[in-house]
Amino acid sequence: MTPVPAHAGTGRGPRAPHGGGPRVLVFSTNGISDPGIDLAGSSHMHYPTEVVVISLPCTSGVKPSWILHALERGFDGVFIAADGEECAYLQDCSERSAGIVERAQELMEAHGIDGRRLRMAAICSVCAEPFTRQVRAFAGSLAGLAEVAA
Amino acid sequence: MSDQVTPSPGKRRIGVYVCHCGGNISDYVDVDRVIDAVKDEADVVVARDAMFTCSDVTQEEIAKDIREQGLDGLVVASCSPKLHTTTFRGVARRGGLNPYQYTQANIREQCSWAHTDDREGATGKAISLVRAAVARTRLSEPLEPLVVETTGRAVVVGGGVAGMRAAIGLADMGLGVFLVEREAELGGWVGDLPKMFPNGTDGHELARRLQDEIHRRPAINVFTRAEVVEKTGTYGNYQVTVRAGGEQIRLDVGQVIVATGFASYEPEPGEFGYGAPGVVTLADFTRMLDEAGSPLVYHGRPVKTIAYIYCVGSRNETHPYCSRYCCSAAVHASLLVTAADPGVRQYHLYRDMRTYGRHELEYIESRRRGSVYMKFADDEPPLVTSDDGSLRVTVRDLLTGGDQLAIGPDLVVLVTGMVPRDNAELTTALKLPVGLDGFFNEIHPKLRPVETVVDGVSICGACQGPKTVAESVASGLAAAAQAAAVLKRGVAELDPQVTFVHPEACTGCGQCVGACPYSAISLVERGPAKVASIDAAACKGCGGCVPSCPEDAIDLAGYTDAQIRSMIDSLLVGSET
Known part of the structure; x- marks a missing residue:
């Protein structure tokens, strides 16, 4: 098992590779939220460069252990840009996603990681502005957590 | 470079x-x-x-x-x-x-x-x-894509205008078609319509023409009073069971096209006076116009004043979407009334007029011919009362400075929109994806507008959301082209980015079996134990089963556990060069 770095979950990891703000990993979906995130870029809407995206087919396929892995390895927060009700695969995608977040937060709690480092919001294929607003707010709240921890 | x-x-x-x-x-x-x-x-x-x-x-x-x-x-x-x-x-x-x-x-x-x-x-x-x-x-x-041979026939479910046009299109491309209709006759909603907007085409006549075209094509087999009850098999080779006349008939097909249309919104009793004599829906009114002579008569009394109330049952919490066609349909109906009897006074009480495209010309024409339009606020809809058989509609008109106006109409037409049909049995049989609004979901509204996540099952017409006749026909033809593109090749390729099991790690607990709504996972014997097995042709590649496995024994090809963890680690490596 990979040893957990001392900084895990504290928001005080090594300097972010791009700037100085909190590192945020986004899980998006190929057909729904990723096009929404693309649209934010196409519209030249700005959000922190420390926000990076891994796209999957469906939110229901996110493993809680990936979220824990990301936070333990140095991401300050994980944002799930969920399919919500628009999922083309699974009618109950929202319920499944909620269950994934719940299980991830149990894992985070067991590893002493603040539950506020995980956030989920439904992002549709044209939700450019909501995505930008959400990740900015999330990065802001993560920066607040880091200040408290300091 | x-x-x-x-x-x-x-x-x-x-x-x-x-x-x-x-x-x-x-x-x-x-x-x-x-x-x-x-x-x-x-x-x-x-x-x-x-x-x-x-x-x-x-x-x-x-x-x-x-x-x-x-x-x-x-x-x-x-x-x-x-x-x-x-x-x-x-x-x-x-x-x-x-x-x-x-x-x-x-x-x-x-x-x-x-x-x-x-x-x-x-x-x-x-x-x-x-x-x-x-x-x-x-x-x-x-x-490697999974290559499967396909059965060169399709079943079209729904014999309305979209389904009929899709069936004709498929037959003309040399393919066999089964056309399954729940009612006794083909035609759908269009078969019940009189002259339609924007160019006055007669709905009965249009449906009859399409039926004639279908009967001229021996490649199309029609089943009426028939419903799809089951679909088995895999992509390209489905067995669709149809219940017709007390019999169960098995159809071997390579593609399925769903064109089951919409239902017209039925207002609640008392909603805008619905239930009182003289308060009718747009669908009722359209039928009345079809049957009525001139002048227009309702229950033996001539109709001299009509009030149309728009957006009934639409753009609210239950149905937040706009059906889009109803503004144009109501305006068109009012022009038919004017043509039959120019003396009828017509008041249109609306929230927003959405006569898009060429339909705007009919809106202009209706105003030119005397229709009066009044705009009400979203939070202050008109009030319809009925007293001793006399109807009264009061509305605060935003166009005249918010004046409270009263109308005494002979007829109130509730301009109702499209709502999803109750298709529970079909939805279950075909495992069709249903959106929050209750209509069937395509993969992508722009890039893949008639395909669903169920390979080989397409949707078209108003079963995927409100559409005009023209739009329904266009999507019916799109679905026919999409289906034929696969069937004419004789083979189909499946995306190989599907899930797979690490059998050595699987304990056969079966949790993944319940996590897959597509029945792609089953437990099979492996020596003395049972392990999960995935049918690659049935798997949609969503990965929804992956987190369900307590042993991490399932991976999604292209998105494996090792790949995602490795990506996470790489994203954290410093950017110094």
């Missing part, structure tokens, strides 16, 4: 190509620094930049590199994968590389364009994104 070849210290041979996209990327990202940062990454043997990686010249250079450098992995860092995944998979194939060992890093939409204000930050992020793509590619496996 400058060579940046370095010896490979690892086991893989990956080529990385970073696109300037004219200046769309390189104006905001230092492409040279990206190349410098990744050229010495383990397993990277080629790292180059290009002004446009998607240009024919660069595509051929990449294919040549694959052949000459013996690349077994390809990364292109350019625009969104939605735009060029197919392009570069094709490049990989032409170079002799498995297309699924290619990864596209999105450094335009999700980097340069999102960070036009921060070149340093964008460059660092681009480096991370390319490293993650290399990490994913390093763990990629060659995948």
Whole structure:
């Protein structure tokens, strides 16, 4: 098992590779939220460069252990840009996603990681502005957590 | 394009190509620094930049590199994968590389364009994104599409205008068609309509013409009073069971097209006076116009004043969408009334008029011919009362400074929209994806507008949301073309990025079986134990079963546990070059 770095979950990891703000990993979906995130870029809407995206087919396929892995390895927060009700695969995608977040937060709690480092919001294929607003707010709240921890 | 070849210290041979996209990327990202940062990454043997990686010249250079450098992995860092995944998979194939060992890093939409204000930050992020793509590619496996032979027939469910047009289209392409209709006759809603907007085509006549066309084509077998009750088999070779006249009939088909249409909204008793004599829906009113002579008579009394109330049952909490066609349909109905009896006074009480496109001309015409339009506020709808058989409508009209106006109409027409049909049995039988609004969901409204996530099952017409007749016919033909494209080839290719089981890790607990709504997972004997087994042809590749496994024994090809963890780690590597 990979040893957990001392900084895990504290928001005080090594300097972010791009700037100085909190590192945020986004899980998006190929057909729904990723096009929404693309649209934010196409519209030249700005959000922190420390926000990076891994796209999957469906939110229901996110493993809680990936979220824990990301936070333990140095991401300050994980944002799930969920399919919500628009999922083309699974009618109950929202319920499944909620269950994934719940299980991830149990894992985070067991590893002493603040539950506020995980956030989920439904992002549709044209939700450019909501995505930008959400990740900015999330990065802001993560920066607040880091200040408290300091 | 400058060579940046370095010896490979690892086991893989990956080529990385970073696109300037004219200046769309390189104006905001230092492409040279990206190349410098990744050229010495383990397993990277080629790292180059290009002004446009998607240009024919660069595509051929990449294919040549694959052949000459013996690349077994390809990364292109350019625009969104939605735009060029197919392009570069094709490049990989032409170079002799498995297309699924290619990864596209999105450094335009999700980097340069999102960070036009921060070149340093964008460059660092681009480096991370390319490293993650290399990490994913390093763990990629060659995948081959599952090729299945198809049955050269289709079943079309629903004999309305969209379904009939789809059936005719398929037959004209030389394919056998089963057309299944729940009612006693083909025709659907259009078969009940009089003259329709915008050009006065008679609905009965249109439906009759289509029926005649169908009867002229022996390739189309029609089942009326029939319903689909089950679908078994796999993509390209489905067995669809139809219940007709007390019998169960099995149809062997390669494709299914669903064209089950819509239901008209039925107001609640008392909603805008509904239930009182003289308060009718738009669907009722359309039938009345069809049957009525001139002058228009309701219950033996001449109709001299009509009040139309728009958006009944639409754009509210229950049905938040706009049915779009109803404004045009109501305006058109009022023109029919005027044509029959110019003396009828007509008042249109609306929230917003949405007579889009050419329908706007009818709206203009109706006003020219005397229809009066009054706009009410969303939170202050008109009030309809009935007293001793006399109707009274009061409305605060925003167009006249918010004056409270009263109308004494002979008829109140509630302009009702389209709602989803109750198709529970069909939805279950075909495992159709249903949206929050209750209509069937396509994969993508613009790029794949008639396909569903269920391979080989397309949707068209108003079963996927409100549509006009013209739009329904267009989508019916699109579904026919989509189905025929597969059936005429005789074989179908399935996306190989589906889930697979690590049998040595599986304990046979069966949790994944319940997690798959597509019945793609079953438990099979493996020695003395049972383990999960996935039918690749039935798997949709959503990965929804992956988190359900307590033993981490399921992976999604292209998105394996190892690949995702490796990407996460790579995204955290510093961007220093």
